[in-house]
Amino acid sequence: MKEKLVLVGNGMAGVRTLEELLKLAPDKYDISVFGEEPHGNYNRILLSPVLAGDKSFAEIVTHDADWYRKNGITLYKGDKIVAIDRKKRRVQSENGVELEYDRLLLATGSKPFILPIPGHDLDGVIGFRDIHDVNRMLQAAAPGKHAVVIGGGLLGLEAANGLKKRGMTVTVVHLLDTLMERQLDKAAADLLKHELESTGLRFHMPAQTEAILGEPCVTGIRFKDGIELTADLVVMSVGIKPNIELAKSCGIYCERGIIVSDTLQTFDPAIYAVGECVQHRGSLFGLVAPLFEQARVCSNHLAEYGIARYQGSITSTKLKVTGIDLFSAGEFQGGENHETLTLQDPARGIYKKLVLQDNRIKGAVLYGDTVDGAWYFQLMRESADISAFRESILFGQAHVGDSGYGNENKAVNLPDSAEICGCNGVCKGDVVKAIVEKKLYTLEEVRAHTKASSSCGSCTGLVEQILASTLGGDYSTAPSKQALCACTALTHDEVRAAISSAAYQTIRDAMAGMEWKTPDGCSSCRPALNYYLLCRWPGEYRDDAQSRFINERTHANIQKDGTYSVVPRIWGGVTNSHELRAIADVADKYEVPTVKITGGQRIDLLGIKKQDLPGIWRDLNQAGFVSGHAYGKSLRTVKTCVGKDWCRFGTQDSTGLGIQVEKMTWGSWTPHKFKIAVSGCPRNCAEATIKDLGVVCVDSGYEIHVGGNGGIKVRVTDLLVKVATEAEVLEYTGAFMQLYREEARYLERTAPWIERVGLAYVKHRIVDDRRGREALYQGFVAAQQNAQIDPWAELAGNTEYCRQLAPLTLPV
Amino acid sequence: MNNEWIYIAALDEIPRQGARVIETGHGDIAVFRTLSDQVFALRDHCPHQGGPLSQGIVHGEKVTCPLHNWVIELNSGVAVAPDEGCAQRYAVKVEHMQVFVAL
């Protein structure tokens, strides 16, 4: 028999939890839902547009009767749970329904707080929470009549705007002299007030309400200072109060909200709670984005999946009043140990403020120009070090240039004909059209439908901007955590952590343990899992060739015509006549059509037929070559200059050092390709400052630079450290590579990785923490013992494998 | 067109979650074997730009083309939406662990 799950509260958080649960474990529970409101679930956020007349109620219903029926869920609508018997595990409803449960989910939301002033219970005093409230307001909202909204926060202003659009004369009364003080600082709030006043809203602030007047219906309102205003309708919007009476009445521990753990469990382990009714690590919630994250974690545990943890959320807000651009996130007020950057342009009505701590964004307020809100928010969430572009950050992403996060143009200002994705030839207009017509919400969906950002990924930022600006108000429905791929709801980091904690040893175990949605994954997750397992269990894990991209399976580079290219390793780029002759012989013997010097100072043999690969490997091996890994997510080449042996400027033996570095690092698998260079002096002929790791020799030692990239988005390295000896260069290089191997996400190059975690973090782990560095270096050296096996020798010796490379022939 | 079953290889000679290529007078054919030992045959020519499907990653009953990541359904040869296109499919049977194709 199925277990029974009862949900109390048919609102946004509760139903989202059910949705996520149905994805993970559709058949686990018999589900019943009690909802006090007499409807299916609707998008409460959009009540403001309904009030303003921009949307109808039908348009905002997200789950109709059909949805509950199709998913086998029994909905008791318009019926409220009045008692919970925790011993017998039973709930009882107002209409007399009694049900048993195995698990109970409380999602009772919150209620508008009604100030207990005289007259608060008069006819015509209304909170702003549900469709019933909206209907009552609309009944009272005849053009020409007077409305007073008490509370100048997000909801109060949206209510005031809606009523004004219905033709009423509306006054907003606020206790403080700053509107939306939970989201705005004084400067932005003043701009907002000014702009709302110009649309016809009136303000009375700061002001304290003393009484609401009238009998039995509202006629006016009186303030402490004796002033009175006429009112036919009073909307009370001073704050919300978690709806916890039910939980309290059955003895579940509550403070301001129902106390829940990181797994969203209450003090009774059979009872879970999500949404505005909960209190987690001291915080209460009033926006949907964190509730949806809670829903994801809670469903994970209801499905007995047991991996996810809720660790709180960072949220951002916008105001849904047409024509007003406002964005706020995080600790926007600043304070001790914080610095603030501001830009004020009163003539254009623009105000921007960023609050920083240690060069990381802690909060933001934007008014008038919110294009970069999503970008700042991303930098903030990822706690990225912004020192590299601090001077220009307030001017927006468009001005940052090519330091990784930058884009040359603001997507929003681009014409529809502008090409967004150079790889696939996708224009801005195509992307916008697909988002609107196909109702796309995520980057993944846009990739699938338009191909934009699906190849090299350098336009991802632009596509995200277009997505954000096209979706507009629906920002909060976009998921804030990126799943690894469509086969799982877990992120890269969660998958990685689970591999360690649950000690999965094979791809199969990992997929089974983490309840993959597909039998054997897809071409995104299999290579990622293969890498994570290999990195975590360097000695034990057996590499899964079928989960590797063809290049890594054949240890050669596939070309557009299906032939391959082969690159033998030439240590430090130094070769001799014997090696060159051997390569020439191979070129002749296999009729190699093109022989080319690569950008990494190696020799590339192009146009090789698959069935010739074993022969070429064998011949090159016999001449002393090993694979150059020019195809892998692995160490590529160590490029060197001639250095002090020959060059009149050389300060150190850059060539010899490069060879040592290459001998130490070759064969290592990394999250993405990894390039190294060593230059003999700051003239930097080996272009070390655009490599993942570059060594620049100076008279007094060696500078180690990291995080460079010479690809689509050029990024110059950051200086990690300066050391005195070659031995230290080797140690720091090994430690840096190991940190990158262990912590970067699969297919994340060092440049975006460093920008995500911050150079300061990397310095802390590699430079400041001597013990940590040594341990990382030892880890690298240990992993290399299993990695430095030449794949060519191994494969050429595997007759079974070589036979499989050859085509099958048909019997004649 | 010839409807005879033609013997290709023993099942074991096709790697699991992988493929082998058959060279024929009218182009290469890719014979795939899935994790659950289902066998499929498609023309080894991606409907996008002709990439060798036999070299892609096989997952479920699909293969991801190695050149630009189109995903092709093995049982029909049809590209997974929103991509559009189709690789010709051939009938295959496995009898006593031996694989036959009808060309």
Ligand SMILES: Cc1cc2nc3c(=O)[nH]c(=O)nc-3n(C[C@H](O)[C@H](O)[C@H](O)COP(=O)(O)OP(=O)(O)OC[C@H]3O[C@@H](n4cnc5c(N)ncnc54)[C@H](O)[C@@H]3O)c2cc1C
């Ligand atoms: C007008 C308005 C605009 C908003 N705009 C935004 C916005 O722009 N962005 C944003 O992120 N958030 C916004 N919010 C906040 C957002 O809507 C809430 O955070 C979210 O709806 C809370 O979800 P919940 O499931 O916790 O509660 P709710 O959605 O309120 O659901 C709780 C449900 O439980 C029912 N219930 C309570 N007790 C019982 C019981 N004992 N038995 C049965 N049923 C019960 C209630 O009737 C209610 O239907 C807005 C809210 C309002 C009111």
Ligand code: SF4
């Ligand atoms: S980097 Fe300096 S040492 Fe090396 S070749 Fe150039 S000038 Fe000479």
Ligand code: FES
């Ligand atoms: S050729 Fe197959 S995806 Fe382009």
